[in-house]
Amino acid sequence: MGINLSNFLTSKSHDRKMGQYQDLDHLDGLAVSSVSANLYNSKRDDLAMFYFRDGANFASLYTQSKILSENIKWNLSQKTQKIFSLVVNTRNANSFTGEQGYKSMQHLADLISKQLTEKQKEDENDPKIIKPKNLIFGCTGTIGEKFPEEKIKSKIPELIKNIKYTQNKYIWMKVALSIMTTDTQPKIAMEECKIGSTTVKIYGVAKGSGMIQPNMATTLAYVFTDADISNDVLKKLLKKNIENTFNAISCDSDTSTNDMISIFSTGKAKNTLIKTINDKKIKSFDEALNSLLLNLAKRVVADGEGASKFITINVLNSKSELDAKKIGFSIANSPLVKTAIAGEDPNWGRIIMAIGKSDVDINLNKLSIKFGDLVIVSKGKIHNQYNEIEAAKYMKGLDINLSVDIGNGKKSFTVYTMDLTNEYIKINSDYRS
Structure with missing residues (x-):
């Protein structure tokens, strides 16, 4: 990948073309993991999991391309109020793969939901039953190649075993690297703000370097917050703040079949639940979310394929x-x-x-x-x-x-x-x- 983790982790600030890398730490209610499924025929991590042990409110926006990848079709079909896991693979877009590509999503969701339910029984005082509908997927890579279902399935036990309930800057950088394709730099960002008197965190990770001119979506970008915000408000905040951030960038004018942006709210900050976009307490969060999305969007452009300016x-x-x-x-x-x-x-x-x-x-x-x-x-x-x-x-x-x-x-x-x-x-x- 041309990236040495020690280059990023030896100091508090990391100067690059887009300014500084921020050191993301723990966000309550979220666990992360990454492994190599040998999708690149190398030892690099290429499969990532974001796990919400108590579930998370969420909202997503997807590509406006008329050709949708099979994971996007899966995500759109899941009608649920809580998400327990987001799983992201690189190297293969699972696009133009037809019925078999969609069935691969079903098979993975069945396997992952069962194994996460077992993990709930092992780790939680009040274990929850996780269903396939509680999972969504991100896929990125080559369009039209057969989806490597068996390779990925074989690594799910290790992926779940590697789940880290407490994150640090090393773990965040590792997972950001694991979702990259032609990127040369990981994209991470963070903001803190207040909802009422409660301090909340907003973390973000993205990938993207080519095939980029989003339209009401993005490349792949995932935002996590410990704030307690309803699904409806999350969706409205995302739609509003995408317009002058990810919908304001273009590397090569091409919109992918796989573009998605998602935001997940664990509620662990214990602020009073935000139920309406008109709640005045959301103003600071709204501004911080816009700042974070713009930071990530600019990083995608700065790392555009072959970019020198x-x-x-x-x-x-x-x-x-x-x-x-x-x-x-x-x-x-x-x-x-x-x-x-x-x-x-x-x-x-x-x-x-x-x-x-x-x-x-x-x-x-x-x-x-x-x-x-x-x-x-x-x-x-x-x-x-x-x-x-x-x-x-x-x-x-x-x-x-x-x-x-x-x-x-x-x-x-x-x-x-x-x-x-x-x-x-x-x-x-x-x-x-």
Whole structure:
């Protein structure tokens, strides 16, 4: 994987392109585990379990692709108020695998629910019967290959045996690494806030590096909190906060068949149960959740396949947020814009092109463009102090900020993306080898 755990665990803060890695510790009500099921024909962990010994309230959003992976179909069919386990495998997407792929989910759910029920009897004073419907799955990897059911089933006893009821930064990093595919960096984040007078934790782990332009979902992202929040409120919070975070990123404009984001609430913080989105006590949690999701989303972009630059596109003063979003993604998804930035070429004409093809009405006399603090276009004309040398110097940075002022309204939207390099082609031309 090119990652040495000791690099991440020797100090309290871990500097990387996206700032610091946070040291996640224990979150009450959650246990985690990871093992190698030999899905990559190597010793790396590739199978993870998140276990809620007392169950957890939850909400999920899934891909808007018209072709759904079999695990997403399974998850959508489970009508339950509590989840006891999330199991995630890498290397195989279980997509375009048909009836057999879905049956594999059933077989795994049957096996895992029985073995977790036995663990309940061993570990709990008030053991619960865990049913297949209390489990959901995340799958990521190659589409169209037969799902490795037997390999995974053979490792379930070890996965459950390895469950750690108390987490530390090592365990969190290990599980974050276990769900990676072409990622080069694990994605973890944390926030703390208050609900009333009660301090609560929010932890998040994600994976994603390519095939990324989510739509009301994400790549794979999982959020855990010890707050006590109802399923309905969790769903509303997730829908609200996905819009300017995971729904504001694009690496390559492709939406996966497997995209999902889930949030789980163990209730162990013992705050008064939040039953309505209008409860004023939820405000701090709402803000912290948005911060955590944006942190994870940016980490996905920063680790985009072959990325050498992190690009922020601010579309300002638009007639509507939808128009601003269209323009932002038109720029973000333009191969010509992305390759120019990779080549450190301040070719602002390509941005003009991308704005023009966004299907948004533009008054050129009001259009302005900036690279960082450098004004390139002002009121529809090249700025009289535009300096190509200064612009080229700016493009050599790792973080590129583009601002597009439409000048015909008050709405804005920010899109996050990456450049397009030869390394992206190399990674994706040998993805399965």
